[in-house]
Amino acid sequence: MACEELRTLEARCAGCRKCPLGETRTKLVFGVGTAPSELMLVGEGPGEQEDLQGEPFVGPAGRLLDDMLEMIGLDRSRIYIANTVKCRPPHNRDPQEEEMAACRPWLDEQIALVRPKFIVCLGRIAAGELIRKDFRITREHGQWFERDGIRYMAIYHPSALLRDVAKRPETFADLRELRRVLRRESGYYKE
């Protein structure tokens, strides 16, 4: 039911021209996974491969994200993954404030349909959008924040982990913390 409603929402989103990104993208990158889902991941915006394939996190960062999920016994079919903006910003630049604001209602509707207990923000941009404007990823990654009954955590973006392997041990610790809480408070690890 929620999956079906997400498909309807995606079809509406495909016609969205509330910001200029809709004109330059190849494919809409709406989201992937299952709904309802206790865990939702939110990234920044589609890159080149995502733009070509229409699915979030399918490029090099996506392969690392799949490995990170595997580390905690999950995969993308059991959770839901979306981005703050659904269309690729040209040349992989950061999405602008106005673009994220224009796209926010789609994300809010996705969250309402997915009904996650936990949202993990992938990187500073998603954390700034969903947790707090002045979020400091270097200081605050791995910490829990609660808002409107949803618990949020931010971790380094997989692209940042590709660029700087020194950040990986901290991210592995954050993932272990996520798994600890999911073991206690979700159905993911129950037989």
Ligand code: URA
């Ligand atoms: N980076 C993101 O933030 N999202 C994607 O979908 C791909 C790369």
